[in-house]
Amino acid sequence: MTIALILLATAAGLLALALWWIRRQNEAFGYANTGAKRVGAGCEIGQRLLMASAGEGGGGAGAGGSGGGVRPKRRKPSGPSRRAFLRNSMAIGWLGVLGGFGGATLAFLWPSLRGGFGAVIDVGNVDDIVATIREEQRPYEFPQGRTYLVEYDPALDPTGEYAEITGGAPLMALYQVCVHLGCKVPFCEQSQWFECPCHGSKYNRWGEYRSGPAPRGLDRFGVEVEDGTLRVDTSQIIEISRQTSALEQPPEGPSCVDG
Ligand code: FES
Structure with a gap:
C-alpha cells in the first residue's frame, strides 16, 4: 500500500507539472496572440483608412491611372501555426505519458480491488x-x-x-x-x-x-x-506471541532443516 501511495503521489506531481507547463505555454502564446491581434488590427485600420482615402480621391485614382491604387494586403491562412502544432503535440505527449503511468498504477492496485492479496x-x-x-x-x-x-x-x-x-x-x-x-x-x-x-x-x-x-x-x-x-x-x-502454545505437537519425524 505504501508503494501505491508513492506511485499516486508521483503521478499527481507529474500531472501538476504538466498542467503548470501547459498553462505557462498558453499564457505565453496568449500574449503573443494579443500582440499579433494588435498589429493585425492596426494594419487593418490603417488599410481601411488608406482604402477610404483612395475611394475619396477616387476619381483621381481611377482617372489618374492604375499606379495610384492601394491594394489590400493578403491575409495569412487562419490554420494553426507550427508553434501551436508543436505545443499541442507536446501536451498530447505529456498526457499520453501520464495516462500510461496512471494505467500502470491501476494495474498495480487492481489485484486488491478485485479480491487479490490484501483483500x-x-x-x-x-x-x-x-x-x-x-x-x-x-x-x-x-x-x-x-x-x-x-x-x-x-x-x-x-x-x-x-x-x-x-x-x-x-x-x-x-x-x-x-x-x-x-x-x-x-x-x-x-x-x-x-x-x-x-x-x-x-x-x-x-x-x-x-x-x-x-x-x-x-x-x-x-x-x-x-x-x-x-x-x-x-x-x-x-500476530501471535512467542509464548502462545495451545497445540501439543512434538515433531512427528526428522526435521527438514538443521537448527
Ligand atoms: S527468515 Fe526464517 S528463520 Fe530467518
Whole structure:
C-alpha cells in the first residue's frame, strides 16, 4: 500500500507539472496572440483608412491611372501555426505519458480491488479443503492469499486461543512469510512442522513458535465461512506471541532443516 501511495503521489506531481507547463505555454502564446491581434488590427485600420482615402480621391485614382491604387494586403491562412502544432503535440505527449503511468498504477492496485492479496478472498468449499488436508497430510496451500490453511479443532484449543480468528471455521489461515526475516516457510512433511530454511526457525502445525531466531509464531489471517465457502481476510495480519502454545505437537519425524 505504501508503494501505491508513492506511485499516486508521483503521478499527481507529474500531472501538476504538466498542467503548470501547459498553462505557462498558453499564457505565453496568449500574449503573443494579443500582440499579433494588435498589429493585425492596426494594419487593418490603417488599410481601411488608406482604402477610404483612395475611394475619396477616387476619381483621381481611377482617372489618374492604375499606379495610384492601394491594394489590400493578403491575409495569412487562419490554420494553426507550427508553434501551436508543436505545443499541442507536446501536451498530447505529456498526457499520453501520464495516462500510461496512471494505467500502470491501476494495474498495480487492481489485484486488491478485485479480491487479490490484501483483500477478503474466497478460497473454496470448506469441506473440500478439509478433505484435501486429511488426504494429503499437509496444509492446504493457497498461493493467491500467500496462505497455508491448517485444520483447526477447538477441542485441541481448550483456552480458546484461536476461537475468535477462526470464527467457528474448522480451518486456520497462516501467513506463509517467516516472521524472522521474511523467507517463505515450507512445510516439512517428515516432522509435520513448518521449518524455515533461511535461519532454522521452526513452528508447529498451527504455526506456533518452537525454536530458532523468530520473534513470535507465524502471523495469521482471520477467516469466515459463508454458504459453505471459506473466506480469508488478508487485509489484516494477526500476530501471535512467542509464548502462545495451545497445540501439543512434538515433531512427528526428522526435521527438514538443521537448527
Ligand atoms: S527468515 Fe526464517 S528463520 Fe530467518
